[in-house]
Amino acid sequence: MRQMGIKAHWVKPYIQTTIDSDFSQKLKNILNEEFNPTHPDAVWCSDITYIWTFEGFVYLTSVMDLYSRKIISWVLSETLEASHVVECVEKAKRVRNIEKPLIFHCDRGCQYVSEAFQKATKGMIHSYSKKAYPWDNACIESFHALLKREWINRFKIFNYAHAHKLIFEYIETFYNTVRIHSHCGYLSPNEYEEQYLKNIEENAVKIAS
Structure with missing residues (x-):
């Protein structure tokens, strides 16, 4: 090859990020594409997306409340280690006051079946997408696509x-607070949750009177 002037190209080794083993048979899809829970903190969903920078990829982990489509926590990292998913889960737990066990839906990525993740979500009901079937986690997948199409790709x-600055701007100052959703009756996620709480209070007053 050297005499002929041909150079071999180094190919980056494939890194498996999803589980395909006997263990995967234990991962059940509890959510089953039921994307419309009746109240906040009934279902959380999570996913990781790649974002390109001049210095290499960074990785965004997000946790969404499926009721309002609100992003309740997010973590940007430079690696795909499970610790970053755990960090995102812990942030979500601090932000929300969870009174009942909720469903936590995600894909079969190695981060989401790790021992650290299982420990962080102890007491939650685990739900996993079918293998290679992103439609089972369509809402969080759609959010990441929106983030890139409406903002990041500019x-x-x-x-x-x-990247962190841009993501903060999109999620915290636009998506959660301003951007309307047809699912939310053309309210923002924050407004939709506020309306839910207002309805609860009004109903409580009616019952009391």
Whole structure:
């Protein structure tokens, strides 16, 4: 090859990020594409998406409340280690006051079947998408697609810090607070949850009177 002027190209080793073993048979799809829970903190869903920067990929983990489609926590990381998913789960638990066991839906990525994740979500009902079937987690997949189409893809992202700034701007100052959703009756996720709480209070007053 050297005499002929041919150079071999190094190919990056394949890194498996989903589980395909006997263990996978134990991962049940409890949610079963029922994407319309009746109240907040009934179902959370989570996923990881890749974001390109000039310094390499960074990875966004998000947790969504399926009732309002609100992103209740997110973590941007430079690796795909399970610890970052755990960090995102712990942030979600701190933000929300969970009174009853909720369903936590995700794909079969190695981060979501790790021992650390199982420990962080102890007491929750685990639900997993079918293998290679993203439609089972369509709502969080759709959010990540929106994030890129409406915002991220407009920019040449230099590094982790730049990506973090852009994601913060989209989620915290637009998506949760301003962007309307047909699912939410053309309210923002925050407004939809506020309306739910208002309805609960009004019903309580009616019952008391």
